[in-house]
Amino acid sequence: MSLNPVRRRPRRDALLAIGLGAAIACTATATAGAAELDVVAEGLSNPRGMTFGPDGRLYVAEAGKGGFGACIQTPQGKQCYGATGAITRVNVRSGRMDQIVKRLPSLAVQAETTGDPDGDSATGPHDISFDGDRAYFTVGLGANPAARADLGPAGPKFAGLYRIGRRGKVSRVADLGAYEAANNPDSGQPDAMIDSNPFSVDASAGERILVTDAGGNDLLRVRPDGKVTTLAVFRPFKTALAPAFLGLPPGTKIPYQPVPTGVVRAPGQGAYVGQLTGFPFPVGEASVYRVRRGRTTVKAGGFTNIIDVGFAGGNLYVLQITSKGLLGGPSPGKLVKIEPDGTRVELAAGKLMQPTGLAVSDDRDVYVGNHGTSGTDGEIVRIPAEDG
Structure with a gap:
């Protein structure tokens, strides 16, 4: 499908900049937490989604910083391949980090002035989730899957869902780029096109793995044997x-x-999916959708550029990458906790910059990937439960 070039450019820029019952009425948001952020890990390359594993450690998908391999031209610039993505395990008490899976595919802009990879706003490993002791992670793309051919042998590694086996072996579960190319679930919508960017994953229900495709505007269900079905298409376009x-x-x-960006299951409530929104990224128009039993409804609205969602203790957590919109210039991100009665509380108000992922620990501390679009200065910060 074709897309008006003047509209296509800003939408792609946003996707790469990260390299995105009854509805809860939009309510006033209180603020909480005046203390400085507690940094538990730093020096990460484009940290994205994260989750706690069965061992109590925090697992983070690092999108990497590209490299000097084959390149594809995007509106953001010449994006070049490098095996710089990783899955990193963090001991949140000691700060120790171990890359348990290295050399994962990554794309980042090639800086024309220095010849070095810029490394910021990379595309690569985007999220991780556990089913017992097996982990699943996504690798994005942000382009027509046909563009993978220009990346040579590295191309097929993008736009997929992967599994880490019990002995650390990585295998591809599903080629989600091929699924988008063959099915294009959002076809017929204004300015829709064949585009795949697997983003968030929730594997907590075992045989029914949920994956959002931010490029395809859909929520997919993937079986461990690789069978893919479309669970929801987010429409109509506004x-x-x-x-x-x-x-x-x-x-x-x-x-x-x-x-669609972040996805999380909520016991007895279906799945919640955050919405980045595409160009021109209108302020206050992003929503959290609930997908349950084949129906898609708006759970909460009035947000701007949602990048991730979480659920714990009956509370829904919503993370915005920015507050003024992706065309509004630099502004802090925002983390909002929505309590069961609909009350909204902003956590760490004004302190999060380009946040890109969140995870909630068993003791209800919230961990956030901060400076998450940096190729060198990404960090994980902790927001104590008592601050919310």
Whole structure:
């Protein structure tokens, strides 16, 4: 499917910048937590999704920082391959980090002035989730799966779901890029096209692994044997005022895509899916969807550029990568806890910059990937339960 080039560029930039019952009414948000952030790990390369494993350690998907391999041209620049992605295990008490899986595929912009990989806003391992002692992780792409051919032997490694076996062996479970190319579940929507960017994964239900495809605008269910089905397509696409720099007549509205990001199961409630929103990334228009028994409804709205969601102790956690929108210039991210009665509490207000993933520990401390679009300075910070 084709896409208007003037609209296509900003949407891709956003996807790479990370390299995205009854509805809860939008309510005022209180703030909590005045203390400085507790940094438990630092020096990560584009930390993305994270989860606690059965051993009590925190596992983080690092998207890497690309390298000097084959390149593909994207609106963000020339993105080049390097085996710099990783799955990293963090002892949140001591801060010790171990890359338990190394040399995973990564794409990042090649800096034209120095010839060195910029490393920021990479695409690579995006999330990790456990089913017992087996871990599953996604590797993104953010392009038409056909572009993988330009990456040579590294190409097929992108746009997939992978499993880490009991002895650390990594194997591909499903080629989600091929699924998007063959099925294109969001076809027929304005400005939709064949595009795959596997993002978040929840493997907590064993045989029914959930994966969001931010490029395909859908929620997929993947079996451990690799069978893929579409569980939900996020539609219809909505419209927003066109930014002035597009040069369109004043008042012109253009369609924007849903762009699902984080997914988490909630016992007895189905699955919750966060929405980044596509270009022009309207402020306050992102929602958390609930997908249950074949129905998709809005659980909570009024957010901006959601990058991840979490659920623990009856509370829904919503993480925004920015507050002013991806076209609004630098601004802090936002972490909001939604309590069972709908009350919203902002945690670590004004302290999170480019946050990209979250995990909640058994004692309800919240861990967040901060500076998550940096190729060198990503960190994991802890927000104590008592601050919320």
